[in-house]
Amino acid sequence: MSVVHGFPVLLQAADPNMPPVSGMVFFIFTIIKLVVIFTIYMVGVAMLTLAERKISAWIQDRHGPNRVGKGWLQPAADGLKNFMKEETMPAGVNKPLFVLAPILSFIPALTAWCVIPFGAPMPTRWGRIDMVVADLPIGFLFILAITSLGVYGIVLAGWSSNNKYALLGGLRSSAQMVSYEIAMGMSTIPILLLAGNVSLNSIINQQAWGGWNVVNLTVAFFIFMVAAFAETNRLPFDLPEAETELVAGYHTEYSAMKFSLFFIAEYANMVTASALMATLFFGGWDVPFTARDNIGPFSKWLSLLSIGIFLAKILFFVFVFMWVRWTLPRFRYDQLMSLGWKFMLPLALVYIVLIASVMLGLSAAGIPEGGWYTAILGSINLGVMILLFAILDRGRIISPAYGRMHPREVERLRQLDKQLEKRHPIATEGGR
Amino acid sequence: MAIKVKVVERPTDDVSYIRATLKGMALTAKHLFDVQGRVTTQYPEEKSPISPRWRGTHRMLTTETGKARCVACGLCPTVCPANCIKLVPGEDEEGNRYPLVFEIDEFRCIFCGFCQEVCPEEAIHVGRHYENAEYSREGFVYDLQRLMDQTHPVCEMWDPKDPKGE
Numbered sequence: 185m186s187v188v189h190g191f192p193v194l195l196q197a198a199d200p201n202m203p204p205v206s207g208m209v210f211f212i213f214t215i216i217k218l219v220v221i222f223t224i225y226m227v228g229v230a231m232l233t234l235a236e237r238k239i240s241a242w243i244q245d246r247h248g249p250n251r252v253g254k255g256w257l258q259p260a261a262d263g264l265k266n267f268m269k270e271e272t273m274p275a276g277v278n279k280p281l282f283v284l285a286p287i288l289s290f291i292p293a294l295t296a297w298c299v300i301p302f303g304a305p306m307p308t309r310w311g312r313i314d315m316v317v318a319d320l321p322i323g324f325l326f327i328l329a330i331t332s333l334g335v336y337g338i339v340l341a342g343w344s345s346n347n348k349y350a351l352l353g354g355l356r357s358s359a360q361m362v363s364y365e366i367a368m369g370m371s372t373i374p375i376l377l378l379a380g381n382v383s384l385n386s387i388i389n390q391q392a393w394g395g396w397n398v399v400n401l402t403v404a405f406f407i408f409m410v411a412a413f414a415e416t417n418r419l420p421f422d423l424p425e426a427e428t429e430l431v432a433g434y435h436t437e438y439s440a441m442k443f444s445l446f447f448i449a450e451y452a453n454m455v456t457a458s459a460l461m462a463t464l465f466f467g468g469w470d471v472p473f474t475a476r477d478n479i480g481p482f483s484k485w486l487s488l489l490s491i492g493i494f495l496a497k498i499l500f501f502v503f504v505f506m507w508v509r510w511t512l513p514r515f516r517y518d519q520l521m522s523l524g525w526k527f528m529l530p531l532a533l534v535y536i537v538l539i540a541s542v543m544l545g546l547s548a549a550g551i552p553e554g555g556w557y558t559a560i561l562g563s564i565n566l567g568v569m570i571l572l573f574a575i576l577d578r579g580r581i582i583s584p585a586y587g588r589m590h591p592r593e594v595e596r597l598r599q600l601d602k603q604l605e606k607r608h609p610i611a612t613e614g615g616r
Numbered sequence: 617m618a619i620k621v622k623v624v625e626r627p628t629d630d631v632s633y634i635r636a637t638l639k640g641m642a643l644t645a646k647h648l649f650d651v652q653g654r655v656t657t658q659y660p661e662e663k664s665p666i667s668p669r670w671r672g673t674h675r676m677l678t679t680e681t682g683k684a685r686c687v688a689c690g691l692c693p694t695v696c697p698a699n700c701i702k703l704v705p706g707e708d709e710e711g712n713r714y715p716l717v718f719e720i721d722e723f724r725c726i727f728c729g730f731c732q733e734v735c736p737e738e739a740i741h742v743g744r745h746y747e748n749a750e751y752s753r754e755g756f757v758y759d760l761q762r763l764m765d766q767t768h769p770v771c772e773m774w775d776p777k778d779p780k781g782e
Contacts, residue, residue, distance in 0.1 A: 243644045247656045511644040512637065577632045 205311035217317050218298075225297060229451045230259035236451075236506050243510045269440035274346065277437065281344035286438065286445035289337025293452035296330045299323040300459050301385050303469045303491035306484055315469070315487060316385070323384040324376070327460065328369060331415065334453060335361040338417075338424060338434045341446070345437040353433025356517065357424030360414055363524040364421075368411035370532035371404045374539040375464055388468035395558040398465040402565050403535050403572065405465045407528050412457040414524070417450065418505055420512040423520060458501030462494060469494040531572075538568070668772045671727040672745040674720050675770055676763035677738065684764055685739035688715045692731035692740055700724035701731065718760040723753065733773060741770035 205213060234249065234256070241248030249258040273279070300323075303315030320326050335358055342354015375397055376382055379390040391397055398405045414421040425433030435446045462468060469490040515523070542564055551557050647653065657664055677685050688705035700723075706716035729742045745768035750756055 239648065242648045242654070245647055245650070245653050245655050247654055247658070250658075507641060507644065507648070511640045573634050577634045 204305075205308070205313055209310045213313055214317065217315075221297065221302075221317060222294070225294065225452070225455070226448075229448055229455065230263065232451045232455070232502060233262065233447070234259050235502070236509075239503070239506045240510045243507075263444070266441050266444040271442065272437070272439045274437050276346035278344040278346070281340050282437075283442070285337050285341035285344060286442045286449075287337070288340060289334055289449040290445045290452070292330045292333040292337075293449045293456060296327050296456045297459070299326050299384060300456075300463055301388060301468060302459075302494050304487045304489075306487035314385075315491065319383075319385065321383050324372070324382040324387065324464075327384075327456075328365075328372075331453070331456065332361070332365055334415075334449070337446075337449065341438065342424075342434040345434070347437050349430040349432075350434050350436045353424040353426070353430050353436070356426075357417060357434060360417075360421060360423060360520060360524075363521065364411040364414035364528075367407055367524060367528040367532050368415060370529065370536060371407035371411065372464060373532075373536045374401045374404045377536075377540055377543060384463055384468070387464060388470055391467040392470045395562070396465065396467045396470075400558060400561045400565055401465070401535075401539065402569050403531070404539075405461070407532050407535075408464065409461060410523075410528065412461060413505070413508065414520075416453040416457050416505070418454065419509040420515050421520065422514060423517060426514060428514075454502060454505050455498060458498045458505065459494075461501050462497035466497050468497075535568070538564075666744055666746070668744070669774060670744045670746075671729045671742040671771050672768070673722055673743055673748055673766070674725075674731070674758065674763055675741050675743045675766040675768065676718070676760065677741060677770075678764055684715065684718070684760060685737045686715045686718060686760075687737055687739075688713045688718075689736060691734045691736065695730045695734045697728060697730065698724045698726045715760060718763065720758050720763065722748065722756040722758060729771060729773065732771060743768045743770050745769075 204210075237258070238248040238255070249255040252258045252261045273282070298317035299320050301314070301316040301319070305315060306313045338357040338361075339354045342350045342352070342357070345351070375387060378394065378397065378400065379387040381387070381390075394400070413419075417424050423433075424430075425435065427433075430436070435443055438446060471486075471490055471493050539561075542561060546557055546560060551560070679685055688703060690703060690705065693699075693701040693703045700721040702717060702719040702721075703715055704717035705713055707713050727742060732738075732741045735741075740763075743766060745766070748756070
């Protein structure tokens with residue numbers, strides 16, 4: 185987190201001596217940024233498949249891929265295999281939609297990236313270059329809109345395959361993504377309240393001098409993270425492709441590069457969700473414990489450093505995605521729905537009201553945004569966290585195969601348990 | 617019709633999601649960084665030890681002069697339950713019997729090791745060997761020369777006096 189120096193300034197106005205590039209130079213640099221980002225992104229996604237396999241192997245006490253070029257060339261080998269494989273076209277598929285579906289799930293995953301700022305602005309002799317492909321003033325809304333398009337690809341894949349498993353997977357994914365999108369959108373409203381703007385740059389800037397949102401809005405972060413897991417169809421929310429029930433869910437009938445596109449889209453979504461978490465809650469490209477990176481004067485090295493920091497934050501969240509995947513089992517469908525609608529949505533709504541009233545109270549008390557403001561917000565947040573995760577986490581947050589129980593019933597069961605232990609000491613051993 | 621969900625009654629104090637999740641993630645993290653604990657055997661490079669009594673593909677032992685020890689007594693084709701040994705006996709000028717043809721069909725063989733047990737000359741043995749890839753079915757019919765050319769260690773038969781192999 186950055187320490188406050190002076191008053192908040194918008195990033196665009198941070199370095200008045202350096203106007204942003206314009207005209208032909210702007211066009212050329214945008215093309216360069218597009219190409220560089222797309223390349224790094226695609227190579228990164230390929231390497232993430234390797235990372236996933238390695239991490240899963242290590243968690244399961246295995247070595248993971250280590251044959252093709254010591255394992256490093258495994259993604260290339262996989263890609264080559266997928267290009268060589270036969271493109272199956274099962275009987276009865278709706279051909280146009282069958283071909284369109286992988287494209288529809290692939291493109292939104294990539295498009296969302298163009299509004300995420302990935303570094304401090306870089307000064308050049310032509311002017312300042314913003315480290316973002318398209319600096320949309322409605323950046324955040326754009327991301328919400330684009331990422332929700334990803335569900336079309338999955339639903340169309342399920343429907344056009346003419347396969348009951350695929351259809352079930354598609355149905356599940358539509359229900360899941362629609363449900364969790366609401367919680368996701370609601371969880372970000374406190375951020376918008378704090379930042380006062382939907383531009384991602386201003387959200388980052390607000391965090392740079394006001395403290396990272398993960399400290400002030402931890403509950404929102406948790407809701408966002410869980411919703412992000414659900415949105416990307418990763419375990420424990422991988423119901424659309426539940427292998428044990430639905431063969432492979434919506435991509436059962438897909439092979440070769442069409443399947444690969446779904447696969448890439450899943451990883452690309454994961455990276456996008458990680459980048460969003462880093463941007464919205466962990467200060468984006470903000471270098472921790474410094475303030476200079478946000479108020480300028482900017483330098484090339486500072487810009488590169490901030491890009492590195494942002495990458496590190498993204499990779500951390502990607503690692504968390506994989507770590508959780510290889511730890512948790514899948515939810516049952518009713519648990520998924522009850523978590524989304526009965527717990528996360530109401531919690532997000534209550535949290536919005538809470539944060540809004542705290543902000544109103546603080547501004548009424550005349551406390552300027554900064555040190556004390558952050559401290560008060562953070563301590564209120566800490567209280568809510570303890571309430572949620574220590575006191576309420578007694579079978580109420582998620583109620584899996586059991587409901588809430590009356591204390592009298594608990595007492596009865598304990599007495600029963602004791603009697604059983606007396607009568608059959610072996611039968612109950614290890615039962616508790 | 618609504619889906620029926622079985623409600624397992626558990627004490628509320630024991631029930632958590634977030635704490636249990638964190639516990640599980642701590643466990644997987646422990647395994648993630650446990651480099652010594654990775655148990656996979658890197659097969660072609662390193663091989664798991666096999667028992668001294670492992671019964672694999674056969675081997676014919678030879679005398680000092682490089683001839684097969686077999687005297688073509690005919691006990692092994694007789695005892696063989698799978699009928700996989702083909703033996704045609706021959707006799708040289710000095711009256712010594714030797715196998716003209718000695719073939720073992722390793723596809724028919726059930727690797728019971730009776731042939732080794734019954735052999736009076738300790739000539740035919742089952743071997744401590746398991747990598748037997750061939751490009752054709754005919755490749756698995758081992759003739760005498762091939763059986764003599766094998767170099768892998770042979771099976772140690774079970775000894776009734778030392779049942780545990782100590």
